[in-house]
Amino acid sequence: MSAPVDLIRADLRDFAGYRSARSDRLVGDVWLNANEAAWPNAADDGGVRRYPDPQPETLRTRLAALYDCRPEQLLAGRGSDEAIDLLVRAFCTPGQGAIVITSPTFGMYAVSAKLHGARVVDVPLVDDGRAFRCDIDAVADAALASNATLVFLCSPGNPTGDIVPLDAVRTLAERLDGRAIVVVDEAYQEFASAPSAITLQAERSNIVVLRTLSKAHALAGVRLGVAIGDADLIAVLRRCQAPYPLPAPCVTLVERALADEPLATTRARVTASVRERERLAEALREAPGMRCVYPSSSNFVLARFDDAQSAFDALLAAGVVVRDVRAQPGLGDALRITVGRPDENDRVIAALVGAVA
Known part of the structure; x- marks a missing residue:
């Protein structure tokens, strides 16, 4: 070696x-x-x-x-x-x-x-x-x-x-x-x-x-x-x-x-984020015009839309700012959504799905 x-x-x-x-x-x-x-x-x-x-x-x-x-x-x-x-x-x-x-x-x-x-x-x-x-x-x-x-x-x-x-x-x-x-x-x-x-x-x-x-x-x-x-x-x-x-x-x-901060506290914060990540991803799969919600091992989800601009605008109108990744290779229809607290994720779901899961 x-x-x-x-x-x-x-x-x-x-x-x-x-x-x-x-x-x-x-x-x-x-x-x-x-x-x-x-x-x-x-x-x-x-x-x-x-x-x-x-x-x-x-x-x-x-x-x-x-x-x-x-x-x-x-x-x-x-x-x-x-x-x-x-x-x-x-x-x-x-x-x-x-x-x-x-x-x-x-x-x-x-x-x-x-x-x-x-x-x-x-x-x-x-x-x-x-x-x-x-x-x-x-x-x-x-x-x-x-x-x-x-x-x-x-x-x-x-x-x-x-x-x-x-x-x-x-x-x-x-x-x-x-x-x-x-x-x-x-x-x-x-x-x-x-x-x-x-x-x-x-x-x-x-x-x-x-x-x-x-x-x-x-x-x-x-x-x-x-x-x-x-x-x-x-x-x-x-x-x-x-x-x-x-x-x-x-x-x-x-x-x-x-x-x-005990390591257990950090782990609890991570566990809560993972739980919310899965809840958010599951709810987003029911959103109108959703093409794909990719599995994630991070603190965000990546989603493809029929009309990503409309989805981005709907989120902004609800006061929610997400990452527009459409300029990246192969992601011309995608948005990256960071996993927030439960109430913040509810706002994302309400803006894109129409009801809180």
């Missing part, structure tokens, strides 16, 4: 990155090494005149416990978006590199690649009219043919809600050993019944998993996500990261949230 760091851009293999004033673990009680303000701002109630720790040890330890990995396997950043960007920077040579995606999927993979000058190779998901699935053989063939160094799998898929089975992820990682990193974006993993791809990393070191606190943990506003992978690979990503990626108030809030 090849080392994933062998796939790092050749010009970055000796790249040390920027060493900030907080990079060195120095001890002292008078801190004059970072050109910070000597007196605090009037709004400061938590020491924010100081630069924050780039990767706070307490935070990484708690996140590692949450995701069942070692702290050195984990990089915390500004949502999963930053991890995607760092992976593209580290593994794709500008103007030469390539990534593989499976549309319709999360748009930031292609955005990050295009901003970096990397090609985007698309292997569309297969839609049989009832569900979406990923053609793993076609993905592997495309990655090898294009010399792509990154393959992005969104599982559960956004906006499709589908799962990529772990056996398929394992097979893909085996075929691409020494050729590409398989990135499994698990932003919605807590809402799925399938196990995490983190469980494969002990046997396949070219798998990176992305997780976020934005969904199940109800912390979207703090913008904190993680990349989990081989420790040497994570060390490279850290060297490519901005000096101070984690604002101190956000870190404090996350540490408090992870310490104060």
Whole structure:
């Protein structure tokens, strides 16, 4: 099995990155090494005149416990978006590199690649009219043919809600050993019944998993996500990261949230969302002009309509804002509806079905 760091851009293999004033673990009680303000701002109630720790040890330890990995396997950043960007920077040579995606999927993979000058190779998901699935053989063939160094799998898929089975992820990682990193974006993993791809990393070191606190943990506003992978690979990503990626108030809030909210409470919130997801999907299947409501392992449902614009307008007239995904490949008649609280879902049902189920 090849080392994933062998796939790092050749010009970055000796790249040390920027060493900030907080990079060195120095001890002292008078801190004059970072050109910070000597007196605090009037709004400061938590020491924010100081630069924050780039990767706070307490935070990484708690996140590692949450995701069942070692702290050195984990990089915390500004949502999963930053991890995607760092992976593209580290593994794709500008103007030469390539990534593989499976549309319709999360748009930031292609955005990050295009901003970096990397090609985007698309292997569309297969839609049989009832569900979406990923053609793993076609993905592997495309990655090898294009010399792509990154393959992005969104599982559960956004906006499709589908799962990529772990056996398929394992097979893909085996075929691409020494050729590409398989990135499994698990932003919605807590809402799925399938196990995490983190469980494969002990046997396949070219798998990176992305997780976020934005969904199940109800912390979207703090913008904190993680990349989990081989420790040497994570060390490279850290060297490519901005000096101070984690604002101190956000870190404090996350540490408090992870310490104060029992895991059982998070699970109860997820269970309620899953229950409402199934109720909403069942009711929407009775809506006039409904073509298809796809099965979902996420906190949303994807639906196709005879007239998606009329459905979108009806929801807006009822004060309900949903995601219009018609611009995405193959989804010209579809809307993505996030699962809300029971009363919010009742409004969706009333607007589209005409009565609350």
